[in-house]
Amino acid sequence: xxxxxxxxxxxxxxxxxxxxxxxxxxxxxxxxxxxxxxxxxxxxxxxxxxxxxxxxxxxxxxxxxxxxxxxxxxxxxxxxxxxxxxxxxxxxxxxxxxxxxxxxxxxxxxxxxxxxxxxxxxxxxxxxxxxxxxxxxxxxxxxxxxxxxxxxxxxxxxxxxxxxxxxxxxxxxxxxxxxxxxxxxxxxxxxxxxxxxxxxxxxx
Amino acid sequence: xxxxxxxxxxxxxxxxxxxxxxxxxxxxxxxxxxxxxxxxxxxxxxxxxxxxxxxxxxxxxxxxxxxxxxxxxxxxxxxxx
Numbered sequence: 001x002x003x004x005x006x007x008x009x010x011x012x013x014x015x016x017x018x019x020x021x022x023x024x025x026x027x028x029x030x031x032x033x034x035x036x037x038x039x040x041x042x043x044x045x046x047x048x049x050x051x052x053x054x055x056x057x058x059x060x061x062x063x064x065x066x067x068x069x070x071x072x073x074x075x076x077x078x079x080x081x082x083x084x085x086x087x088x089x090x091x092x093x094x095x096x097x098x099x100x101x102x103x104x105x106x107x108x109x110x111x112x113x114x115x116x117x118x119x120x121x122x123x124x125x126x127x128x129x130x131x132x133x134x135x136x137x138x139x140x141x142x143x144x145x146x147x148x149x150x151x152x153x154x155x156x157x158x159x160x161x162x163x164x165x166x167x168x169x170x171x172x173x174x175x176x177x178x179x180x181x182x183x184x185x186x187x188x189x190x191x192x193x194x195x196x197x198x199x200x201x202x203x204x
Numbered sequence: 205x206x207x208x209x210x211x212x213x214x215x216x217x218x219x220x221x222x223x224x225x226x227x228x229x230x231x232x233x234x235x236x237x238x239x240x241x242x243x244x245x246x247x248x249x250x251x252x253x254x255x256x257x258x259x260x261x262x263x264x265x266x267x268x269x270x271x272x273x274x275x276x277x278x279x280x281x282x283x284x285x
Contacts (some may be wrong), residue, residue, distance in 0.1 A: 001254040010257035014226040017253045021223055046219045200251045 002195050009188060012179070016155070016192045017177045023153035025196040026036045027107035029053045031100040031154075032081035034112030035088050035120070036183075039159060040081040042182035045111060050189040052080045053105035062099040066092050086117035093120070094142035101150045108193060109154030112182055113139060115164050124166035133167055140167055144174045153192075208232070210239030213254070217243045227256040 004010035013202055018106035030050040032043040044052065055063065055078060072087050093113070101109045115122030119136035123131040133140045143156065155177040158168040171178040179185030209229055216222060225247060232240065244254040 001241075001256065002258040003246055004255060007257060010226070010228070010272045013255050014224065030254060110264060135218065195253060199253070 012188045013191060016188055018175050019118055019175045020153045025108060025193045028193055029105050029107045031103055031106035031109040033084060033096055033100050034081060035084040035086055035117065036112065036114035037083050039112040039182050040083045043081045046183040046186045048186060050190065055080055055103055058122065059085055059099055060104040063096060066095050075076060075179060087119060089119040090121055090139045090142060093139045094146060098160060101152060101154060106152065108152055110157065110185060111154060112157040115158060115160050115167060122164060122167050132168060138171050143171060143176065147176050155179060155185050155189050157182050208236040210236040210243060213240055213243040217247050223252050225254045227254060229256050
Protein backbone atom coordinates (compact mmCIF):
# COMPACT_ATOMS: atom_id res chain seq x y z
CA UNK A 1 0.00 0.00 0.00
CA UNK A 2 1.19 3.48 -0.77
CA UNK A 3 0.08 6.70 0.90
CA UNK A 4 0.69 9.72 -1.31
CA UNK A 5 1.91 12.90 0.32
CA UNK A 6 -0.16 15.22 -1.85
CA UNK A 7 -3.04 15.20 -4.32
CA UNK A 8 -0.60 15.67 -7.20
CA UNK A 9 1.39 12.63 -6.06
CA UNK A 10 -1.85 10.68 -5.63
CA UNK A 11 -2.74 11.34 -9.26
CA UNK A 12 0.78 10.62 -10.47
CA UNK A 13 1.07 7.37 -8.54
CA UNK A 14 -2.39 6.20 -9.58
CA UNK A 15 -1.42 6.76 -13.21
CA UNK A 16 1.88 4.91 -12.71
CA UNK A 17 0.25 1.86 -11.17
CA UNK A 18 -2.52 1.67 -13.76
CA UNK A 19 -0.41 2.45 -16.85
CA UNK A 20 2.32 0.01 -15.83
CA UNK A 21 -0.09 -2.70 -14.75
CA UNK A 22 1.42 -6.09 -15.47
CA UNK A 23 4.97 -4.75 -15.84
CA UNK A 24 7.49 -6.60 -13.67
CA UNK A 25 10.13 -4.73 -11.70
CA UNK A 26 13.19 -6.97 -11.59
CA UNK A 27 15.51 -4.45 -9.95
CA UNK A 28 16.48 -0.79 -9.72
CA UNK A 29 19.11 -0.63 -12.44
CA UNK A 30 18.05 2.40 -14.44
CA UNK A 31 18.61 2.98 -18.14
CA UNK A 32 18.35 6.73 -18.71
CA UNK A 33 18.44 8.80 -21.86
CA UNK A 34 17.69 12.39 -22.79
CA UNK A 35 18.55 14.93 -25.46
CA UNK A 36 19.48 17.51 -22.82
CA UNK A 37 22.64 17.49 -20.79
CA UNK A 38 20.96 19.22 -17.86
CA UNK A 39 18.32 16.49 -17.75
CA UNK A 40 20.96 13.76 -17.74
CA UNK A 41 22.51 15.52 -14.76
CA UNK A 42 19.06 15.75 -13.15
CA UNK A 43 18.65 11.99 -13.58
CA UNK A 44 22.01 11.34 -11.94
CA UNK A 45 21.28 13.79 -9.12
CA UNK A 46 17.87 12.29 -8.26
CA UNK A 47 18.53 8.56 -8.36
CA UNK A 48 17.14 7.75 -4.91
CA UNK A 49 17.21 3.89 -4.87
CA UNK A 50 18.10 3.54 -8.54
CA UNK A 51 21.57 2.76 -9.83
CA UNK A 52 23.06 3.48 -13.25
CA UNK A 53 24.63 0.34 -14.72
CA UNK A 54 27.58 0.70 -17.05
CA UNK A 55 26.75 -0.14 -20.64
CA UNK A 56 28.34 -3.24 -22.13
CA UNK A 57 30.64 -2.99 -25.14
CA UNK A 58 27.80 -4.21 -27.35
CA UNK A 59 25.38 -1.51 -26.19
CA UNK A 60 28.11 1.11 -26.33
CA UNK A 61 28.80 0.20 -29.96
CA UNK A 62 25.10 0.48 -30.81
CA UNK A 63 24.94 3.93 -29.24
CA UNK A 64 28.19 5.08 -30.87
CA UNK A 65 26.80 4.10 -34.28
CA UNK A 66 23.80 6.37 -33.63
CA UNK A 67 26.03 9.24 -32.54
CA UNK A 68 28.19 8.86 -35.66
CA UNK A 69 25.18 9.17 -37.93
CA UNK A 70 23.97 12.41 -36.25
CA UNK A 71 27.04 13.20 -36.31
CA UNK A 72 27.87 14.05 -32.73
CA UNK A 73 30.26 11.25 -31.79
CA UNK A 74 33.14 13.72 -31.44
CA UNK A 75 31.43 15.64 -28.64
CA UNK A 76 29.42 12.97 -26.77
CA UNK A 77 30.33 9.68 -25.09
CA UNK A 78 28.02 6.69 -24.91
CA UNK A 79 27.40 6.21 -21.21
CA UNK A 80 24.48 6.03 -18.79
CA UNK A 81 22.61 8.43 -18.67
CA UNK A 82 22.89 8.63 -22.43
CA UNK A 83 22.98 12.22 -23.71
CA UNK A 84 21.59 12.39 -27.24
CA UNK A 85 22.14 16.16 -27.38
CA UNK A 86 19.63 18.50 -29.11
CA UNK A 87 21.15 17.50 -32.48
CA UNK A 88 19.57 14.03 -32.40
CA UNK A 89 16.61 13.56 -34.73
CA UNK A 90 13.47 11.45 -34.35
CA UNK A 91 15.02 8.27 -35.77
CA UNK A 92 18.12 8.55 -33.58
CA UNK A 93 15.87 8.97 -30.56
CA UNK A 94 13.99 5.76 -31.25
CA UNK A 95 17.15 3.75 -31.86
CA UNK A 96 18.86 5.10 -28.75
CA UNK A 97 15.93 4.45 -26.43
CA UNK A 98 15.64 0.90 -27.73
CA UNK A 99 19.38 0.28 -27.32
CA UNK A 100 19.35 1.55 -23.73
CA UNK A 101 16.22 -0.37 -22.77
CA UNK A 102 17.52 -3.58 -24.35
CA UNK A 103 20.78 -3.39 -22.43
CA UNK A 104 21.07 -6.60 -20.42
CA UNK A 105 21.75 -4.87 -17.07
CA UNK A 106 18.80 -2.47 -17.25
CA UNK A 107 15.69 -3.27 -15.18
CA UNK A 108 13.71 -0.05 -15.62
CA UNK A 109 14.01 3.07 -17.73
CA UNK A 110 13.43 6.77 -17.98
CA UNK A 111 13.30 8.62 -21.29
CA UNK A 112 13.65 12.37 -21.19
CA UNK A 113 12.80 14.63 -24.10
CA UNK A 114 13.39 18.37 -24.02
CA UNK A 115 11.44 19.01 -27.20
CA UNK A 116 12.22 22.58 -28.32
CA UNK A 117 14.89 21.59 -30.82
CA UNK A 118 14.65 21.77 -34.66
CA UNK A 119 15.61 18.13 -35.43
CA UNK A 120 12.62 16.78 -33.48
CA UNK A 121 8.97 16.94 -34.50
CA UNK A 122 7.33 17.65 -31.18
CA UNK A 123 4.64 20.26 -31.80
CA UNK A 124 0.99 19.70 -32.62
CA UNK A 125 -0.10 20.72 -36.12
CA UNK A 126 -0.24 24.48 -36.64
CA UNK A 127 -0.07 26.78 -39.65
CA UNK A 128 2.89 28.63 -38.16
CA UNK A 129 5.32 25.70 -38.51
CA UNK A 130 5.80 22.39 -40.30
CA UNK A 131 5.79 20.05 -37.31
CA UNK A 132 2.99 17.60 -36.59
CA UNK A 133 3.24 15.00 -33.84
CA UNK A 134 0.45 12.97 -35.41
CA UNK A 135 2.43 12.11 -38.53
CA UNK A 136 4.03 8.69 -38.71
CA UNK A 137 7.65 9.55 -38.02
CA UNK A 138 7.85 12.03 -35.11
CA UNK A 139 9.46 10.93 -31.87
CA UNK A 140 6.07 10.69 -30.16
CA UNK A 141 4.83 8.05 -32.60
CA UNK A 142 8.15 6.24 -32.34
CA UNK A 143 7.94 6.14 -28.55
CA UNK A 144 4.39 4.80 -28.78
CA UNK A 145 5.61 1.99 -31.02
CA UNK A 146 8.52 1.30 -28.68
CA UNK A 147 6.15 0.99 -25.76
CA UNK A 148 4.75 -2.16 -27.36
CA UNK A 149 8.25 -3.60 -27.84
CA UNK A 150 9.73 -2.86 -24.42
CA UNK A 151 8.61 -5.25 -21.69
CA UNK A 152 10.48 -3.44 -18.93
CA UNK A 153 8.71 -0.61 -17.09
CA UNK A 154 9.73 2.87 -18.18
CA UNK A 155 8.49 6.42 -17.88
CA UNK A 156 8.85 9.55 -19.99
CA UNK A 157 9.70 13.13 -19.11
CA UNK A 158 8.67 16.10 -21.26
CA UNK A 159 10.26 19.10 -19.59
CA UNK A 160 8.82 22.02 -21.56
CA UNK A 161 6.00 24.58 -21.53
CA UNK A 162 2.37 24.50 -22.64
CA UNK A 163 3.19 24.33 -26.36
CA UNK A 164 4.28 20.78 -25.65
CA UNK A 165 1.22 19.75 -23.64
CA UNK A 166 -0.17 17.91 -26.72
CA UNK A 167 3.02 15.84 -26.91
CA UNK A 168 2.80 14.87 -23.24
CA UNK A 169 -0.92 14.16 -23.64
CA UNK A 170 -0.30 11.84 -26.63
CA UNK A 171 2.23 9.83 -24.62
CA UNK A 172 -0.03 9.62 -21.57
CA UNK A 173 -3.04 8.84 -23.73
CA UNK A 174 -1.19 5.82 -25.07
CA UNK A 175 -0.36 4.57 -21.60
CA UNK A 176 3.17 5.91 -21.14
CA UNK A 177 3.50 7.56 -17.71
CA UNK A 178 4.73 11.05 -18.54
CA UNK A 179 6.11 13.60 -16.12
CA UNK A 180 7.04 17.23 -16.72
CA UNK A 181 10.25 17.23 -14.67
CA UNK A 182 12.92 14.60 -14.15
CA UNK A 183 13.09 14.85 -10.35
CA UNK A 184 9.35 14.35 -9.94
CA UNK A 185 9.35 11.46 -12.40
CA UNK A 186 12.17 9.65 -10.64
CA UNK A 187 10.69 10.28 -7.18
CA UNK A 188 7.33 8.73 -8.03
CA UNK A 189 8.85 5.99 -10.20
CA UNK A 190 11.06 5.04 -7.25
CA UNK A 191 7.97 4.65 -5.03
CA UNK A 192 6.31 2.55 -7.74
CA UNK A 193 9.35 0.27 -7.99
CA UNK A 194 9.55 -0.05 -4.19
CA UNK A 195 5.92 -1.15 -3.92
CA UNK A 196 6.14 -3.51 -6.89
CA UNK A 197 9.32 -5.07 -5.53
CA UNK A 198 7.65 -5.79 -2.18
CA UNK A 199 4.36 -7.01 -3.68
CA UNK A 200 3.68 -10.68 -4.40
CA UNK A 201 2.84 -11.59 -8.00
CA UNK A 202 -0.66 -10.46 -8.95
CA UNK A 203 -3.34 -13.11 -8.96
CA UNK A 204 -5.28 -11.20 -11.59
CA UNK B 205 -24.90 7.39 5.65
CA UNK B 206 -23.29 4.74 7.83
CA UNK B 207 -20.93 3.28 5.26
CA UNK B 208 -17.24 4.03 5.71
CA UNK B 209 -14.20 3.97 3.45
CA UNK B 210 -13.24 0.72 5.16
CA UNK B 211 -16.61 -0.77 4.19
CA UNK B 212 -16.14 0.24 0.56
CA UNK B 213 -12.62 -1.17 0.32
CA UNK B 214 -13.67 -4.35 2.12
CA UNK B 215 -16.52 -4.78 -0.39
CA UNK B 216 -14.40 -4.06 -3.46
CA UNK B 217 -11.36 -6.11 -2.43
CA UNK B 218 -12.66 -9.28 -4.14
CA UNK B 219 -13.58 -7.59 -7.42
CA UNK B 220 -11.44 -9.40 -9.97
CA UNK B 221 -11.81 -6.53 -12.45
CA UNK B 222 -10.04 -4.07 -10.17
CA UNK B 223 -6.24 -4.16 -9.96
CA UNK B 224 -5.47 -0.69 -8.58
CA UNK B 225 -7.52 0.84 -5.77
CA UNK B 226 -7.19 4.64 -5.68
CA UNK B 227 -8.67 5.83 -2.40
CA UNK B 228 -9.14 9.49 -1.55
CA UNK B 229 -9.33 9.70 2.23
CA UNK B 230 -9.86 12.77 4.38
CA UNK B 231 -10.17 10.86 7.63
CA UNK B 232 -11.49 7.73 9.27
CA UNK B 233 -14.52 7.02 11.41
CA UNK B 234 -13.59 5.57 14.81
CA UNK B 235 -11.93 2.15 14.39
CA UNK B 236 -12.43 2.26 10.61
CA UNK B 237 -8.70 2.58 10.05
CA UNK B 238 -8.20 -0.99 11.20
CA UNK B 239 -10.88 -2.28 8.82
CA UNK B 240 -9.41 -0.22 6.02
CA UNK B 241 -5.91 -1.54 6.58
CA UNK B 242 -7.05 -5.15 6.90
CA UNK B 243 -8.75 -4.86 3.51
CA UNK B 244 -5.66 -3.12 2.08
CA UNK B 245 -3.46 -5.89 3.44
CA UNK B 246 -5.59 -8.56 1.77
CA UNK B 247 -5.52 -6.64 -1.49
CA UNK B 248 -1.74 -6.24 -1.31
CA UNK B 249 -1.34 -9.96 -0.58
CA UNK B 250 -2.96 -10.62 -3.96
CA UNK B 251 -0.34 -8.50 -5.70
CA UNK B 252 -2.71 -5.59 -6.22
CA UNK B 253 -2.13 -2.01 -5.16
CA UNK B 254 -3.94 0.40 -2.86
CA UNK B 255 -2.98 4.02 -3.43
CA UNK B 256 -4.34 6.40 -0.80
CA UNK B 257 -4.01 10.01 0.10
CA UNK B 258 -5.17 12.83 2.31
CA UNK B 259 -5.28 16.30 0.78
CA UNK B 260 -2.27 18.45 1.46
CA UNK B 261 -4.58 21.45 1.68
CA UNK B 262 -5.95 19.97 4.88
CA UNK B 263 -2.87 19.20 6.97
CA UNK B 264 -4.94 18.40 10.03
CA UNK B 265 -6.80 15.69 8.10
CA UNK B 266 -3.52 14.37 6.74
CA UNK B 267 -2.00 14.17 10.21
CA UNK B 268 -5.09 12.31 11.44
CA UNK B 269 -4.82 9.85 8.53
CA UNK B 270 -1.14 9.22 9.14
CA UNK B 271 -1.72 8.80 12.87
CA UNK B 272 -4.56 6.36 12.20
CA UNK B 273 -2.45 4.39 9.76
CA UNK B 274 0.42 4.18 12.22
CA UNK B 275 -1.93 3.08 15.01
CA UNK B 276 -3.56 0.51 12.73
CA UNK B 277 -0.19 -0.66 11.54
CA UNK B 278 0.79 -1.48 15.09
CA UNK B 279 -2.59 -3.06 15.74
CA UNK B 280 -2.61 -5.55 12.90
CA UNK B 281 1.09 -5.70 12.14
CA UNK B 282 0.65 -4.53 8.59
CA UNK B 283 3.31 -2.78 6.57
CA UNK B 284 2.01 0.64 5.67
CA UNK B 285 3.86 3.50 4.01
